[in-house]
Amino acid sequence: xxxxxxxxxxxxxxxxxxxxxxxxxxxxxxxxxxxxxxxxxxxxxxxxxxxxxxxxxxxxxxxxxxxxxxxxxxxxxxxxxxxxxxxxxxxxxxxxxxxxxxxxxxxxxxxxxxxxxxxxxxxxxxxxxxxxxxxxxxxxxxxxxxxxxxxxxxxxxxxxxxxxxxxxxxxxxxxxxxxxxxxxxxxxxxxxxxxxxxxxxxxxxxxxxxxxxxxxxxxxxxxxxx
Amino acid sequence: xxxxxxxxxxxxxxxxxxxxxxxxxxxxxxxxxxxxxxxxxxxxxxxxxxxxxxxxxxxxxxxxxxxxxxxxxxxxxxxxxxxxxxxxxxxxxxxxxxxxxxxxxxxxxxxxxxxxxxxxxxxxxxxxxxxxxxxxxxxxxxxxxxxxxxxxxxxxxxxxxxxxxxxxxxxxxxxxxxxxxxxxxxxxxxxxxxxxxxxxxxxxxxxxxxxxxxxxxxxxxxxxxxxxxxxxxxxxxxxxxxxxxxxxxxxxxxxxxxxxxxxxxxxxxxxxxxxxxxxxxxxxxxxxxxxxxxxxxxxxxxxxxxxxxxxxxxxxxxxxxxxxxxxxxxxxxxxxxxxxxxxx
Numbered sequence: 001x002x003x004x005x006x007x008x009x010x011x012x013x014x015x016x017x018x019x020x021x022x023x024x025x026x027x028x029x030x031x032x033x034x035x036x037x038x039x040x041x042x043x044x045x046x047x048x049x050x051x052x053x054x055x056x057x058x059x060x061x062x063x064x065x066x067x068x069x070x071x072x073x074x075x076x077x078x079x080x081x082x083x084x085x086x087x088x089x090x091x092x093x094x095x096x097x098x099x100x101x102x103x104x105x106x107x108x109x110x111x112x113x114x115x116x117x118x119x120x121x122x123x124x125x126x127x128x129x130x131x132x133x134x135x136x137x138x139x140x141x142x143x144x145x146x147x148x149x150x151x152x153x154x155x156x157x158x159x160x161x162x163x164x165x166x167x168x169x170x171x172x173x174x175x176x177x178x179x180x181x182x183x184x185x186x187x188x189x190x191x192x193x194x195x196x197x198x199x200x201x202x203x204x205x206x207x208x209x210x211x212x213x214x215x216x217x218x219x220x221x222x223x224x225x226x
Numbered sequence: 227x228x229x230x231x232x233x234x235x236x237x238x239x240x241x242x243x244x245x246x247x248x249x250x251x252x253x254x255x256x257x258x259x260x261x262x263x264x265x266x267x268x269x270x271x272x273x274x275x276x277x278x279x280x281x282x283x284x285x286x287x288x289x290x291x292x293x294x295x296x297x298x299x300x301x302x303x304x305x306x307x308x309x310x311x312x313x314x315x316x317x318x319x320x321x322x323x324x325x326x327x328x329x330x331x332x333x334x335x336x337x338x339x340x341x342x343x344x345x346x347x348x349x350x351x352x353x354x355x356x357x358x359x360x361x362x363x364x365x366x367x368x369x370x371x372x373x374x375x376x377x378x379x380x381x382x383x384x385x386x387x388x389x390x391x392x393x394x395x396x397x398x399x400x401x402x403x404x405x406x407x408x409x410x411x412x413x414x415x416x417x418x419x420x421x422x423x424x425x426x427x428x429x430x431x432x433x434x435x436x437x438x439x440x441x442x443x444x445x446x447x448x449x450x451x452x453x454x455x456x457x458x459x460x461x462x463x464x465x466x467x468x469x470x471x472x473x474x475x476x477x478x479x480x481x482x483x484x485x486x487x488x489x490x491x492x493x494x495x496x497x498x499x500x501x502x503x504x505x506x507x508x509x510x511x512x513x514x515x516x517x518x519x520x521x522x523x524x525x526x527x528x529x530x531x532x533x534x535x536x537x538x539x540x541x542x543x544x545x546x547x548x549x550x551x552x553x554x555x556x557x558x559x560x561x562x563x564x565x566x567x568x569x570x
Contacts, residue, residue: 015377101370101373102369102370102372102373102374102376102399103373104373104376104377104380105377105380106380156434182431182435184431184460184461184464184465185461186461186464186465186468187400187403187404187465188468189468189469189472189529189533190439190472190476190528192435192436192438192439195438195439195442196435196438199438217384217389218380218389218392
């Protein structure tokens with residue numbers, strides 16, 4: 001994937017670029033808004049990571065200009081501000097996701113891959129059926145089978161599994177699950193998500209030799225592709 | 227402010243005023259005494275009687291004047307002293323350092339005292355804000371190196387120790403974040419537009435999120451949630467209820483009960499959360515809202531002592547109030563929100 005990183009802090013830029021390259025992405029970078037906007041409009045990227053506070057034009061202005069020009073490249077805004085209203089402003093300007101500095105690299109990577117995946121999914125016709133190995137989910141009847149046997153799930157468990165299946169083979173972080181499945185932005189006091197995942201595991205993976213829901217240390221979870 | 231000099235103060239003028247009146251009265255009484263001892267003749271008896279009458283009226287008027295002035299001065303002084311002491315005790319109890327003694331004039335000595343006290347409050351506020359500012363800056367500036375540390379830990383080979391270190395780094399980061407969020411809320415800097423929020427839905431979502439944890443601890447969760455809509459920020463409200471329910475579950479022993487109740491009473495939205503846990507001693511019920519305060523009982527439990535500070539900051543941000551009371555055994559948390567914050 002080709003990813004553009006617009007970040008003025010040299011250290012942070014190095015950190016992001018190094019991490020992304022290690023994961024096999026092709027990375028271009030800019031350390032100011034002008035150069036960043038030029039690259040974003042002329043090059044074709046699968047995703048853009050842009051810091052909110054950079055030498056002008058700032059991150060949000062870049063996103064607005066891109067959207068104004070009909071460019072729908074997935075963008076992720078980095079910000080040191082991190083208050084709820086900043087996130088709202090970022091998303092309003094047309095950003096697809098928002099990450100508060102400081103962040104763990106795994107979090108950035110997971111979110112970027114989710115963004116890129118989402119745009120490629122949006123390009124294909126909507127599906128009513130999700131599959132991962134012998135796990136099948138019917139979105140219309142809201143039923144789930146594993147190895148031909150039906151699994152009964154509560155509605156939240158269904159949504160949790162649906163999110164994991166839509167991002168199969170990708171790391172999803174706990175914060176991503178809270179934001180996308182529970183739809184709240186907050187700091188969990190205890191690892192509540194882990195308890196929900198372990199319940200889901202009990203229903204989905206119990207009795208099967210090959211567990212589908214796997215834990216990624218220090219990052220989150222991944223649903224095996226098969 | 228220059229030190230007050232007696233001969234320039236209002237008390238001096240007042241004292242002089244009373245002295246003049248008293249000296250005049252003494253003069254008149256002295257005149258009576260002189261008259262009483264003089265040898266009165268029949269022809270000047272009439273004018274003498276007139277003099278005595280005028281003099282008597284004069285004394286009565288003077289006495290009335292002294293009482294009237296004395297009454298008003300007394301009333302003014304007592305009122306102002308009450309205002310000063312009420313304001314000072316209010317500042318002490320609410321911790322709202324932005325309050326000042328209301329003053330209408332600066333002429334009299336007591337008002338001057340008020341002015342000095344107000345200046346002192348200014349100074350205290352400034353100092354305290356300075357401390358808060360410094361701790362915020364520390365939290366803010368420490369976050370970046372801490373993240374770097376966390377990221378480096380992440381790249382260590384997987385081991386029990388690296389896992390433990392990562393957890394601790396995450397804990398520290400979340401503490402800093404919580405601290406900064408509380409400060410932002412308290413400073414009223416968060417400018418998110420309030421939206422109508424169905425509080426019952428928010429509480430229901432929190433309960434649903436925590437149900438598995440409660441089940442693991444064999445706690446019974448009861449809810450009675452009536453439809454209540456307030457104007458607010460749903461993420462913050464969710465966070466507040468999460469912190470409260472998390473505490474309730476943490477401090478209630480196995481087999482206990484946690485009850486959430488939401489209702490609208492007298493134009494206020496009341497959320498009560500009661501548990502059958504250890505409760506909080508009466509003398510600690512205010513202190514637990516302070517940052518990093520931990521009760522004896524909570525020291526053995528994980529947490530960083532910021533949860534309730536955050537709850538209070540969020541509740542106050544929404545124009546609400548929070549009070550703790552005894553559930554014997556256990557704790558009841560009462561939160562009252564105005565029905566429609568924007569209208570008030």
